[in-house]
Amino acid sequence: MKREWLYHTILRTASLVAPGDQRADWLDGWRSELWYVPRRGATRFCLGAFRDALWLRRNNPNPRPGIGIHVESPLSCLGLLAILAAICLAIMVHVPCAGLESPGGIGDFARGMAGMLILSFGLLAATRAAMGRSGREPHPMTWRARLRLGIFLALKIALIQPILLCGLLVCSALAPVGAMGLWAFWALPCHWVLKDQQRRCPVCLRLLTDPVRIGSASRTFLEWYGAESTCSRGHGLLHCSETSASYAGEPEWLCLGDSWSGLFSETAGVRQR
């Protein structure tokens, strides 16, 4: 009986993995089963609950909208990054090893940030080269659209700098970060920034939605297979091939003409059903 709290704590912790709308029933079921389990193997039994909860989460027929919804529009994406950057700056001000409280600390910090920004732009170019080119446009984009895309990308890069620096300071305070760790610290956010950029509509900068699989891997003769995503405002479709064939290697953006506008709601930004 002494270890009852341990079993219930394990189950309660595992329940956090289960989807919220099924959590109570799931926990109730596991607690009922635990009653029948001999105490000798109860800890092992309870640890299995994590796999069950994970299965339930992965196979949830009604998943809750995740962070993708909150960063769908470019403003909400920048807003979220700005909030995170502000939190990280606040943390750095209160971390003694950051040295911001000393008189020359702010100047050093600004120089450090500028250095990081240059490093990030350099790494971004390298990451982009490693990932391949972003979607090519059969329809040429206007200079305004290109400028908007460029400004959005630059703002994202600038806003992740305080987050990167904070993460680096906190991690180096906990354990020494080697060269590989340092590279991962920059490369992973740069990869996310580029991936996010590629998954956005070049016209309205909203995240593309409704990815649909097209074709099959076993039938690639004169056909491509991959995924097609749609702009929720009806500006176009993005085709991402899963093979790098000569005819379908890079993501391809297809503009939709005005004749498609009837299928999309301009006000809500969602497709009419």
Place this chain on the structure above:
Amino acid sequence: MPGGPRLSHTTAMILQAIGIGHIYGYTVMEATGLPSGTVYPALRRLERDQLIRSQRERQSVADAALRPARTYYRLTRSGEAALEASRKRYPLLLKLASAEEVQNK
């Protein structure tokens, strides 16, 4: 195995355990020797694939026996067919002790 799903050995063992009367999650674990992290997700998967059907025991029945209500499982028709096909594929499944045999030990 035309027309029926090809089950893994583990899944077939769980189906066989239910088929021979181990109708609760924990009794399936005892009969098969599989850990809870394998059995419970497999039961959910089998139920999703409509090979088994789960039912929660009535609370009044559980209350009368002074214990919590349990979920029990039954094979569906397609589950029985899948089990029959699996028995041909894995003949050792028949060695699994039934619930009655376990109780008599």
